[in-house]
Amino acid sequence: MIELVSKSRCIECNICVNICPTNVFDRVPDAPPSIARQSDCQTCYMCELYCPVDALYVAPESDVTTSVNEAELAEVGLLGSYRENIGWGHKRTSTAKADQTFQILKQMK
Amino acid sequence: MLKTLTTDFEFDLEADVLVIGGGPAGTWAAWSAASSGARVILVDKGYCGTTGCAAASGNGVWYVPPDPEARETAKASRESLGGFLSDRNWMDRVLDQTYVNVNQLAEWGYPFPTDDEGKPYRRSLQGPEYMRLMRRQIQRVGVKILDNSPALELLVNEDAAVAGATGVNRQTGSKWIVRSQSTIIATGGCAFLSKALGCNVLTGDGYLMAAEAGAEMSGMEFSNAYGISPAFSSVTKTLFYNWATFTYEDGTVIPGASSHRRSVIAETLLQQPVYAIIDKAAESMRASMRLAQPNFFLPFDRAGIDPFTQRFPVTLRLEGTVRGTGGIRIVDETCASSVRGLYAAGDAATRELICGGFTGGGSHNAAWAISSGYWSGKSAAEYTRSLGEYKTQRRVHGVGEVGLESGSDRSQTLATDEVIQAVQAEVFPYEKNYFRTEQGLSESLGKLNHLWQELRSSQVKSDKELIRAREAAAMVATARWMYSSAIERKETRGMHRHLDYPELDTNQQHHLISGGLDQVWVKSQPLLKSKIQNPKSKIGVAV
Numbered sequence: 187m188i189e190l191v192s193k194s195r196c197i198e199c200n201i202c203v204n205i206c207p208t209n210v211f212d213r214v215p216d217a218p219p220s221i222a223r224q225s226d227c228q229t230c231y232m233c234e235l236y237c238p239v240d241a242l243y244v245a246p247e248s249d250v251t252t253s254v255n256e257a258e259l260a261e262v263g264l265l266g267s268y269r270e271n272i273g274w275g276h277k278r279t280s281t282a283k284a285d286q287t288f289q290i291l292k293q294m295k
Numbered sequence: 296m297l298k299t300l301t302t303d304f305e306f307d308l309e310a311d312v313l314v315i316g317g318g319p320a321g322t323w324a325a326w327s328a329a330s331s332g333a334r335v336i337l338v339d340k341g342y343c344g345t346t347g348c349a350a351a352s353g354n355g356v357w358y359v360p361p362d363p364e365a366r367e368t369a370k371a372s373r374e375s376l377g378g379f380l381s382d383r384n385w386m387d388r389v390l391d392q393t394y395v396n397v398n399q400l401a402e403w404g405y406p407f408p409t410d411d412e413g414k415p416y417r418r419s420l421q422g423p424e425y426m427r428l429m430r431r432q433i434q435r436v437g438v439k440i441l442d443n444s445p446a447l448e449l450l451v452n453e454d455a456a457v458a459g460a461t462g463v464n465r466q467t468g469s470k471w472i473v474r475s476q477s478t479i480i481a482t483g484g485c486a487f488l489s490k491a492l493g494c495n496v497l498t499g500d501g502y503l504m505a506a507e508a509g510a511e512m513s514g515m516e517f518s519n520a521y522g523i524s525p526a527f528s529s530v531t532k533t534l535f536y537n538w539a540t541f542t543y544e545d546g547t548v549i550p551g552a553s554s555h556r557r558s559v560i561a562e563t564l565l566q567q568p569v570y571a572i573i574d575k576a577a578e579s580m581r582a583s584m585r586l587a588q589p590n591f592f593l594p595f596d597r598a599g600i601d602p603f604t605q606r607f608p609v610t611l612r613l614e615g616t617v618r619g620t621g622g623i624r625i626v627d628e629t630c631a632s633s634v635r636g637l638y639a640a641g642d643a644a645t646r647e648l649i650c651g652g653f654t655g656g657g658s659h660n661a662a663w664a665i666s667s668g669y670w671s672g673k674s675a676a677e678y679t680r681s682l683g684e685y686k687t688q689r690r691v692h693g694v695g696e697v698g699l700e701s702g703s704d705r706s707q708t709l710a711t712d713e714v715i716q717a718v719q720a721e722v723f724p725y726e727k728n729y730f731r732t733e734q735g736l737s738e739s740l741g742k743l744n745h746l747w748q749e750l751r752s753s754q755v756k757s758d759k760e761l762i763r764a765r766e767a768a769a770m771v772a773t774a775r776w777m778y779s780s781a782i783e784r785k786e787t788r789g790m791h792r793h794l795d796y797p798e799l800d801t802n803q804q805h806h807l808i809s810g811g812l813d814q815v816w817v818k819s820q821p822l823l824k825s826k827i828q829n830p831k832s833k834i835g836v837a838v
Contacts, residue, residue: 204342204442205344205345206341206345207341207347207350207493207496208341208496209465228492228493228495229528230350231593232350235423236345245597246527246594246595247527247528247598249490268589271589272421272424280421280424281586281589282421282424283406283407284408284586285407285408285416285419285421285586286582286583286586287355287408287419288408288416288419289583289587290534290580290584291418293580294537
């Protein structure tokens with residue numbers, strides 16, 4: 187579930203408000219968006235992919251809330267890790283080009 | 296019952312073709328309609344590009360080059376699993392159209408990988424990349440997109456043809472109306488808010504709206520697909536569980552449990568937790584797995600679990616008709632529903648035509664979304680054109696019922712969340728939906744019928760509540776078609792597993808059509824004797 191909108195990183199572009207499929211965020215004037223409907227979060231991680239500054243963190247637990255520590259997440263490289271994995275962002279290349287599904291399916295009988 | 300539209304609409308728009316739903320099927324529909332010269336509006340309750348199960352996930356595609364032997368193998372592979380309800384002409388059409396359209400994706404710049412021999416490999420699509428590209432492509436051909444704009448009811452004109460829809464922007468509260476000569480339902484299936492990956496926008500909204508306009512469903516008994524996920528997580532991506540060992544809590548292997556024999560996992564979960572470990576994947580495969588499905592590893596990396604060496608608890612989340620095959624019945628190769636001016640595409644439509652009563656995963660559904668989306672868009676545009684000048688200035692009425700009607704007999708305020716929990720309590724449990732029995736289905740139907748009555752006699756207080764109330768109504772209606780159909784199929788076929796009738800019965804090799812809202816009905820229909828003489832002639836060449 188979405189657990190973090192980083193106040194230090196957020197640039198208030200409100201892209202997450204617009205693109206969240208389940209309408210979890212609310213715009214807040216002159217402030218980062220709020221997590222207004224956390225229980226509606228479906229843990230799809232799409233907001234992280236569209237956040238240009240890696241200010242969001244979706245915890246893996248989809249049914250319960252958890253507490254997160256922004257400094258620790260940043261330290262272990264989890265802020266923006268999914269975006270990096272799929273190769274989205276400035277000066278990155280989409281990893282779709284490196285999709286190895288054909289290797290996997292070869293191993294199936 | 297017809298209501299005159301009395302509401303003022305902040306956005307009063309006209310289109311030749313209205314597409315409801317912005318996932319793969321909706322975007323292909325919008326693209327082909329607009330490429331045929333139609334003015335197209337696409338509305339989505341989320342955001343076109345991130346909404347739906349494909350965007351969040353990505354999957355295989357039933358993409359098979361036109362080599363007769365390869366095609367024959369592809370067609371034969373699922374016929375038995377699907378319970379022999381599919382149709383080979385439809386399979387041919389879908390294989391042909393999918394091949395053309397996926398190649399089109401490559402031309403648009405989708406970064407397909409190359410295989411060991413340096414050939415392009417086009418059988419897998421990464422969801423975020425795919426749907427971001429589709430959004431750009433439909434914008435390029437002039438489709439107007441309304442994001443965050445759930446449709447709430449269809450409009451019908453004096454000739455009983457569907458003539459658009461109304462809805463609301465869920466963020467601003469602005470009401471919108473789109474008057475259109477044809478409408479395509481591409482709202483996906485129904486997974487009952489189970490939090491299966493990307494599925495919580497899929498609440499059967501399109502089924503409900505279509506049924507209110509008089510459309511029929513087909514194959515709703517094939518609606519009990521469950522996906523494996525880590526117990527704590529939403530990620531129902533199941534491919535890699537082919538290399539898993541399933542164990543009890545103490546580490547003992549569960550006899551017979553595998554990704555393909557999910558029923559053993561379900562049976563065990565009824566008694567105790569089930570654990571998995573992806574220990575059959577060779578060291579050399581592991582890097583490939585990460586590059587094939589980056590999101591499979593997200594929950595593990597974040598929870599600090601190495602799925603190759605550490606056991607983790609798993610669960611089965613209901614994917615309902617999303618990974619099932621039931622949906623709106625389509626009556627011909629244009630993907631028209633039985634109601635004039637209304638088309639259905641993707642998971643919102645029945646997929647029995649190509650895979651009968653079973654889909655093993657995304658690949659057929661992805662191919663179906665691409666093909667049915669393409670055909671419905673093209674056909675809707677042609678239909679609108681055929682109406683000529685006659686099309687304008689028709690009077691329209693909204694046909695939505697639950698949540699949209701007011702009256703003195705509706706004193707009760709709707710407890711929407713309770714209704715949703717109550718319907719989930721009938722469709723989630725494995726002992727009710729995975730393993731079906733006559734008695735269990737009847738008891739559930741009794742409760743679901745009662746819930747429907749409750750919905751019918753209640754009133755919602757605000758527009759915000761209305762959106763959720765319509766979702767609740769759609770889920771209750773869907774569950775009633777599901778279980779009413781399941782009761783009628785007194786056998787085990789495809790994914791429909793009936794404990795009282797554990798064998799396939801050759802006398803029931805037919806479709807079950809269902810419909811109705813206050814009175815749900817089910818009837819059998821013989822298998823299609825396809826009238827398509829030359830399927831090749833119908834395959835559109837992408838522009």
